[in-house]
Amino acid sequence: MIDYSKVLSRTVVDLKKSGIRKFFDLLDGRKDVIGLTVGQPDFVTPWHIREAAIDSLRNGKTYYTSNAGMPELREAIATYLKRRFDISYKPEETVVTVGGSEAIDMAIRAVVEPGDEVIIPTPSFVCYEPIVRVSGGVPVIIKTTAKDRFKLTPEDLRAAITPRTKMLVLPYPNNPTGAILTKEELAGIAEVIRDTNIVVLSDEIYAEMTYGRKHVSIASLAGMWERTIIASGFSKAYAMTGWRMGYLAAPAPLAEQMLKLHQYAIMCAPTTSQFAAIEALQNGDEDIAMMVGEYDRRRRYIYQGFRDIGIEVFEPEGAFYIYPEVGTFGIDAEEFCDRLLNEYKCAIVPGTAFGEGGERFARVSYAYSVKHIAEALNRIEAFVRTLKK
Amino acid sequence: MDTILKLLEDNATLTPAELAVMCDKEVGDIKKMIEAYEKDGVIVGYKTLIDWDKTDREYVSALIEVKITPQRDRGFDHVAEKIYTYPEVQSLYLMSGGYDLCVQIEGKTMKEVAYFVAQKLATIEEVVSTATHFVLRKYKDKGVVYGVEEIDERGNCN
Numbered sequence: 001m002i003d004y005s006k007v008l009s010r011t012v013v014d015l016k017k018s019g020i021r022k023f024f025d026l027l028d029g030r031k032d033v034i035g036l037t038v039g040q041p042d043f044v045t046p047w048h049i050r051e052a053a054i055d056s057l058r059n060g061k062t063y064y065t066s067n068a069g070m071p072e073l074r075e076a077i078a079t080y081l082k083r084r085f086d087i088s089y090k091p092e093e094t095v096v097t098v099g100g101s102e103a104i105d106m107a108i109r110a111v112v113e114p115g116d117e118v119i120i121p122t123p124s125f126v127c128y129e130p131i132v133r134v135s136g137g138v139p140v141i142i143k144t145t146a147k148d149r150f151k152l153t154p155e156d157l158r159a160a161i162t163p164r165t166k167m168l169v170l171p172y173p174n175n176p177t178g179a180i181l182t183k184e185e186l187a188g189i190a191e192v193i194r195d196t197n198i199v200v201l202s203d204e205i206y207a208e209m210t211y212g213r214k215h216v217s218i219a220s221l222a223g224m225w226e227r228t229i230i231a232s233g234f235s236k237a238y239a240m241t242g243w244r245m246g247y248l249a250a251p252a253p254l255a256e257q258m259l260k261l262h263q264y265a266i267m268c269a270p271t272t273s274q275f276a277a278i279e280a281l282q283n284g285d286e287d288i289a290m291m292v293g294e295y296d297r298r299r300r301y302i303y304q305g306f307r308d309i310g311i312e313v314f315e316p317e318g319a320f321y322i323y324p325e326v327g328t329f330g331i332d333a334e335e336f337c338d339r340l341l342n343e344y345k346c347a348i349v350p351g352t353a354f355g356e357g358g359e360r361f362a363r364v365s366y367a368y369s370v371k372h373i374a375e376a377l378n379r380i381e382a383f384v385r386t387l388k389k
Numbered sequence: 390m391d392t393i394l395k396l397l398e399d400n401a402t403l404t405p406a407e408l409a410v411m412c413d414k415e416v417g418d419i420k421k422m423i424e425a426y427e428k429d430g431v432i433v434g435y436k437t438l439i440d441w442d443k444t445d446r447e448y449v450s451a452l453i454e455v456k457i458t459p460q461r462d463r464g465f466d467h468v469a470e471k472i473y474t475y476p477e478v479q480s481l482y483l484m485s486g487g488y489d490l491c492v493q494i495e496g497k498t499m500k501e502v503a504y505f506v507a508q509k510l511a512t513i514e515e516v517v518s519t520a521t522h523f524v525l526r527k528y529k530d531k532g533v534v535y536g537v538e539e540i541d542e543r544g545n546c547n
Contacts, residue, residue: 024545039547125547175547241546297396297411304410370411371400 019353069096122355176363178316327360
């Protein structure tokens, strides 16, 4: 009999099961629950984008592309980044990946060696820490707080840097908090990083989802381009989660190495999806405007909803999540979410799923219709009323 | 501002307070805008979409193609007015192409609809001919799909 405990990688076995996965497992197969849990748009990919993919299939474009992606797509990514965010990349400084997740994976693996420290602000998306660990790196967590509106501060960053610091993960606009960093706030971060040898992994998957002000990439700040890897993708901006389309943008010395990993691990991103992605970048601005307008109205609606219920919450400025402080009624967020699920059939994700510092909070997605959001808020309100008694 | 119109077209139950929050406006301003839209006839009414097939109400609906002789000076409007005045008429459109007016009517039975066509519609002197098509099933109306439960198939993934 094979002894699996002897064959499996110790590092992988020791990885914690993601908290969000644990919570989602509770929901599997439950039809009676109204949830605000999903981390993806409720829009269908715009038709013209789907059509571009269908046309490519009809015309027999079923081959591998070159490893880094189709030249037209890399060109389109470079043009898009210049047009929307004023950052300059040559097409060869981009790599088309299987979703933003692969981009993050490649970036961390290309940079981190055993013992290297990677600074990760939390709460944030669940993947950074495990990937760092698999690379033998050491995650250094900075807990951002409600007081700072969940923004990484230059002071906390400076205090976390050691001679072993290799990388800073910058997860803004942020999942789960909805926090963003303004140009001024990024300038403070850049000030700390600029004269070091630290690489910034800027996860900008929600860059198009900001409200009231445009997203600024840290790569656009003086001296930062040369040390920044942008990981982004099409999932959120164009409602294309299922297509698994993302990209990396980085200076050539970094991009070349990430491409090497991508080549061995993936070969190339799916060709059909690449055709869709070209159409999205070239003709998708109006779709983004329409969807972001819709998210913005829901954002205002749900923010007001939580305030009316009497739950502490700060106004999110990006992504499509809101992060209410549900742990103020004598129970912590996990218990709040458990009881809300079991007693009121309403699901929201406890903040603990997104790393340290989430004990009093919950992530609530508003990628749902207003009618759906209203019903969920009703249930949350009914539950909170019993807690206040 | 047509955002409010679009929101109300989608969901007429949104209150002025909700609209105000969603559009970042004052409730009073929203109320004034809606009043103005109503006064100017931009908003012409509020209705509820009902799938009567799920109830025990018996009804039939039909689309009737009507050809007419337009009248000098008054064009089609005068005839249209004669037709839409009947309460059985749910909607009425002036059409391009092979016929002139498209009348949608509802009645309790096919007999009732037939009676309406024969006795009320065909007898209007400008009406040259009618062709009645009964609706067998309503799949979609006003952008809403009928009879299909919407299922959220999105995976809980991140």
